[in-house]
Amino acid sequence: MAKNTSGRGQRDLTVKVKTARGRKLSSTRWLQRQLNDPYVKRAQAEGYRGRAAFKIMELDDKYRFLVPGARVVDLGCAPGGWIQVAVPRINALGEKSGKAVGRIIGVDLQEVEPIPGAEIHQLDFMEDDADLKVKDWLNGRADVVMSDMAASSSGHKQTDHLRIMALCEAAAHFAFDMLDENGTFVAKVLAGGAEGELQKLLKQKFAKVANVKPPASRAGSSEKFVVATGFRG
Secondary structure, three states, X not given: OOOOOOOOOOOOOOOOOOOOOOOOHHHHHHHHHHHHOHHHHHHHHHOOOOOOHHHHHHHHHHHOOXXXXXXXXXXXXXXXXXXXXXXXXXXXXXOOOOOOOOEEEEEEOOOOOOOOOOEEEEOOOOOOOHHHHHHHHHOOOEEEEEEOOOOOOOOOHHXXXXXXXXXXXXXXXXXXXXXXXXXXXXXXXXXXXXXXXXXXXXXXXXXXXXXXXXXXXXXXXXXXXEEEEEEOO
């Protein structure tokens, strides 16, 4: 029997979402994008708390900072996807025989459901003594400070860019107080013109600074990640 090459009779697997009363068109588009996102589906299938888990996975596959024995701080860790990826890679549960056992501290303004192998605290990392608290919980300095934080969207592109850059700069200054020599800082930034000062600052403090857009970042998004390695202390 001849194959049907016209495409007729085949199912359209794209999920379409109708605009409901009271829902903005932008919200409908976001929901449709989520329902059709392969990374969202993969996160659900593999038990991760969000598609962002694959971003840190891809960054670590390239730069190898989540190694067994590493001491890690995850700023703004909710919902916990980055921690889920980090726990087995740093051997926080001691499941890799003969490998050093790492530790990870997650902090967030909101309460986060526990994750085996991690210690999660409800804390504003911008408090005056936040770094002292985290050092106490970690029993010293960190090898990695990472952040996937984003400020609440205002709907105004330039305002949102400035907000996330301010948050990223605050995370960088926290990392300067927290990192051990040769440590790594990983953070989300938005392209938009205000990231130059952060780049200049990081290049003074780290041996190498890379700007990366991992495959898991949506193509239409202005987000990228800065990976700064070799903290000079």
